[in-house]
Amino acid sequence: MDKRSTLIKGESFLKLFIQLQRDKMKASMLLDCKGLIRAEGIISHIVQDDKQPYLQLQSGLKIALVTVVAVNGVFSPDYSEC
Numbered sequence: 001m002d003k004r005s006t007l008i009k010g011e012s013f014l015k016l017f018i019q020l021q022r023d024k025m026k027a028s029m030l031l032d033c034k035g036l037i038r039a040e041g042i043i044s045h046i047v048q049d050d051k052q053p054y055l056q057l058q059s060g061l062k063i064a065l066v067t068v069v070a071v072n073g074v075f076s077p078d079y080s081e082c
Helices: 013-021
Strands: 028-033 038-045 054-057 061-066 068-071
Touching: 013 028, 013 038, 013 068
Parallel strands: none
Antiparallel strands: 028 038, 028 068, 038 054, 054 061
């Protein structure tokens, strides 16, 4: 059986996003947008005080935080076995 790193139930990717932004390291993400898609890049902004919090990559791509199911090999508990 394949094992993956998984967030604890109720935990978010926010700490990881903040660290990746501070270190200017690439975030490789798996997003659930009515089907799983990939996105990656350097995070330029994290916007938490919006009705739908999001992050923005240096490429200009905006990603709603609720769509992120995995970051750099760490999965949301709901997707730990996909």
